[in-house]
Amino acid sequence: MYAPLCKYLSKLFSRHYNEKVLFYDTSSFYLNQFIFESKFGEELEYYEQYKIKPDLVGFVMSSKKVLMAEVKATELSLKDLGQLIGYCLVANPEYAILVSNKEPSLNLKKLIKIDRGILNYGNKMIKIGLWEGKEIRFLKL
C-alpha cells in the first residue's frame, strides 16, 4: 500500500498547499536520518530529534512543515493510534493520518465517539482514513 498511498497523498497535499508536496516511504529509516540524507536536511530545522520511524512522511517546503501517515493492513486499533500519537508528540506534524484498508475496530470507533480528545496531539488532531484502493475516505467518527 505504501507506493500508491505516497502517490495519492503527494497529489492530495500538493493541491491542498498549492505547491509540490512529496510523500516518501520512511518506514525503514529513522526520520532524522532520512531528512539528513535528503535534500530536505538543509531546509528543515530541529529534525535531529525525530528518532522515529513513521511509515510515510511528506514535506511542505515553503512552510517547512512535516506531514505524517501511519499505514496498517489490519483493522485500526487503539494500539495503532497510540503508536502514531507517540510519533506526533515527538515530531508535531502539521497533518497526521492513521490509515488502513480496513475499517477501524469497533473498540476504536466507540472510544473516539465517546471522546474525540484521544485523537489530539498538542492543538492538532489525528485523522482516521480508510484506503479504498484509489483514494482515502476520511472517516467522521
Add this chain to the structure above:
Amino acid sequence: MDSSKDKYTKLARRWLEFFLIKHYAKTHDIKVIIPRGNLSKIDLVEIKRYPNYSLMDFSSDVVGIITSKKTKKIGLVLLNRSTNAISVKEIGEMNLYSKIVNPEMAFIVSLKGLPNEVNNLLLNEEICSSLLGYGNKKIIILKLDDKGKVDSKTIFPRKFKDSF
C-alpha cells in the same frame, strides 16, 4: 513452561506489588493482577466500580488496583513491560491508555531500558513532558533487571530518580 515474556511479566507484577505495598499499604487495600484480556472484561468488583470502566477496551501487562481504606475510592496503576528496549511506539500506547483511564500511576518497565535514541529524546524537556504527560501526572519509565532491581540511572522523568 513460562516464556521469557511471561517470566518477566511475573517479575514486574511482584515488583509493582512490593512498590504499592511500600507506598500505599497503610492507607489502601492493594491488588495486583496480570489481566488476560481487556480491562473492561475483568470480572473484579473494583474494576467495575472504576469510573468509565467500560471504555477500558485495552489490556495492560500488569494492573494494580488500590482502594482507599477510608473513602473506598479506587485508583488504578498501569504497567506495561517489555523484554526489549522501549520504543516511542510503546510510550505512545501507554500515553493514550493513560489519557483514557487517568491511572494513579503508569509505568513502562523494560529489561533492556531505553535505547540511546529514546533516551536522547526524553532529555528534551518539551518532548519528555508531552510524551510522558497525562493530566498532571507522568508515565514513569525504568529499567527493571531480571532480579527485580531498578537501575536508578535509567528512570524518566529524572525527578523520580530517587523514588525507587
